[in-house]
Amino acid sequence: MGKKVLILSGSPRKGGNSDTLCDQFLLGAADAGNEAEKIFIRDKNIKYCLACGTCYAKKEACVHHDDMTGIIEKMINADVIVMATPAYFYAMSGQMKVLIDRTIARFLEIRDKDMYFILTAHNDEKASAERVMEGFKGYMACLPGAKEKGVVYGLGVFDAxxxxxxxxxxxxxxTGKSV
Ligand SMILES: Cc1cc2nc3c(=O)[nH]c(=O)nc-3n(C[C@H](O)[C@H](O)[C@H](O)COP(=O)(O)O)c2cc1C
Structure with missing residues (x-):
């Protein structure tokens, strides 16, 4: 049976380099019989975490009523999560980070995921892209049972x-085909 593959495309540039790699990943995953879906984060209404504690301290629903409710649900239900971002000042994009922070409401339920990453950057040295990966590694360390399964590097590219x-x-x- 196919896996549920959720691709989170984190560049603000639709049809840009990382988003194009997301489409390739999706094509491969779908060709191998998986149920693959891409979410282009910029299209979504996702407010940033206020650290108000309503979710993690009071255990109540998040004060924001936006698209993150559905996205967290999809992350919990996925077998495979793919996170894609351009390097922005040697870090992930703001869109991706805002999404990650909002998972604080339910991140312990995002269990046992196979995780893949897609990174694009102008700099063609892998060591530079590894800095971006550090942020994702920190996130993975917080998700119970998360396994890093692969990273696709699109280095040395600037223009969409x-x-x-x-x-x-x-x-x-x-990589998409092999999930
Ligand atoms: C705000 C901003 C910051 C960037 N910072 C870096 C960087 O730190 N290192 C790098 O190699 N490229 C950097 N770039 C270049 C992008 O990573 C590169 O253009 C990438 O291909 C964009 O991917 P995208 O088309 O998916 O948005 C930056 C671009 C922008 C707009």
Whole structure:
């Protein structure tokens, strides 16, 4: 039976380099018979965490009523979670970080996930992209049973679309196919 694959596309640039790699990953995952869905985070209404404690201290529903309710539910129900971001000042994009912070309401329920990452950057040195991965590794350390299964690097690309001739295109497709 196919797996539920949730792809969180974290660039603000739709059709940009990381978003294009997300589409390749999705194609591969779907071709292998999985149920794959991509969420383009920028299209969603996600307010940032206020650290008010309503969810984690009072154990009540989040004070925000926005798209994050449904996204957390999808993260909990997925077998595979893919997080994609461009390098922004050697960190993940703001959109992705806001999403991650909002999972504080239910992150302990995001259990036993196979995690994949897609990173794009202008700098073509892998060591630089590893800095971006550090943020994701910290998040994975908080999710019970999360396993890092793969990272697709699209390095040395700046303008939207540059990725189309990059070997990462095939790699993203094959990685998606192998989940
Ligand atoms: C605000 C901003 C910050 C960036 N910071 C970095 C960086 O720290 N290192 C790097 O290699 N590229 C950096 N870049 C370049 C992007 O990572 C690169 O253009 C990437 O391909 C964008 O992916 P996207 O098309 O998915 O948005 C930055 C771009 C922007 C707009």
């Amino acid at each position: 679309g540059e990725i189309k001739t990059h070997p990462a295109m095939q790699e993203a497709y094959e």
